Amino acid sequence: MSQKYKIQELTAAGGWVENEFGEVLWIFRLGMWDLPKGKLENNEEIHECAIREVQEECGLREITLGRKLIETIHGYHIEGVSFKKTTHWYRMNVKGRPELNPQFEEDIELALWLTKKDWLSKLHSTYQTVCQVSEAAMK
Secondary structure, eight states: OOOSSOEEEEEEEEEEEEOTTSOEEEEEETTEEEOOEEEOOTTOOHHHHHHHHHHHHHOOOOOEEEEEEEEEEEEEEETTEEEEEEEEEEEEEOSSOOOOOOOGGGTEEEEEEEOHHHHHTTGGGBOHHHHHHHHHHHO
16 A cells, blocks of 8 residues: 655754743744744754754844754644654753744744743643653753
8 A cells, every 4th residue: 555645854953942040931832832943944954953943933142052952753734745843952041031032923922931830830731742842951
């Protein structure tokens, strides 16, 4: 039996961004709490993609890249096309508590610094892959 639909494979990268006060950068997009991430561009390294996406989606500039935390994989469908996205997640740090500017054109309604208590309370309103990232960040 042949496969009816071809699966498009995508690569993305994002960040678990912590400020000097121990708060973590979270975004609210399409009715769900999430972390900044996005698709890899041509001729771009994975870690470069992670930093670029955090910069674009939240307006941050002075980001220190840390170690890779985890890779997550999830599937989704859009208009009859199946996608398999592998996302590479990195720990990142910023000095102070920089102002955040959500990228509204990417449907990001909010970008907030959340305390551990606050982001833990959002885990019921996020994706399973984001829960995996939070678990990896806490190890």
